[in-house]
Amino acid sequence: MTMLDPENSGTVDDWSAALAEQAAADGKAAPAVEKASFRDFTSAATGGQKNDIDFILDIPVQLTVELGRTKIAIKNLLQLAQGSVVELDGMAGEPMDVLVNGCLIAQGEVVVVNDKFGIRLTDIITPSERIRKLNK
Numbered sequence: 104m105t106m107l108d109p110e111n112s113g114t115v116d117d118w119s120a121a122l123a124e125q126a127a128a129d130g131k132a133a134p135a136v137e138k139a140s141f142r143d144f145t146s147a148a149t150g151g152q153k154n155d156i157d158f159i160l161d162i163p164v165q166l167t168v169e170l171g172r173t174k175i176a177i178k179n180l181l182q183l184a185q186g187s188v189v190e191l192d193g194m195a196g197e198p199m200d201v202l203v204n205g206c207l208i209a210q211g212e213v214v215v216v217n218d219k220f221g222i223r224l225t226d227i228i229t230p231s232e233r234i235r236k237l238n239k
Contacts, residue, residue, distance in 0.1 A: 164203050164204050165203070165204050165205075166201070166202070166203055167201070167202045167203075167205075168199050168200070168201055168202075168211070168213075168222050169193075169199060169200040169201075169202060170191060170193050170199055171191025171192050171193025172191060172192055172193075173189060173190060173191050173192055175189065198210035198211060198212060198225055198226065199211055199212065199213060199222060201222060201224065206233065207228055207233065207236070208227070208228050208233070209224045209225075209226060209227045209228055210224070210225055210226045210228075211223050211224040211225050211226070212225055
């Protein structure tokens with residue numbers, strides 16, 4: 104069964120045809136299928152306005168500064184108490200990793216400002232470096 108799309112003077116996509124066949128077999132009218140419409144983000148479609156990404160600037164992300172990591176057996180974990188020291192794989196004086204949503208974006212050093220910890224960025228990871236690390 105071939106159906107014609109009155110807007111395009113062509114055949115309707117396979118989904119519409121399948122829905123029509125199913126409806127005919129069930130003895131019901133085929134449900135209406137709406138054509139999808141998407142906003143064009145080109146500058147011509149926005150009336151000459153500049154194309155920017157301001158609409159994503161308020162999206163929150165998780166920023167994490169990682170001092171180091173370690174693996175520990177559950178029996179040793181259960182023996183930890185107040186005052187216990189857990190050795191991390193990071194070395195003293197080594198740059199700390201700065202991650203955004205779990206992805207390394209920079210490295211830096213710990214600073215204290217007004218009795219609060221902070222991080223001074225010393226190296227920003229370029230997008231090409233991030234992609235290279237993902238491929239490893």
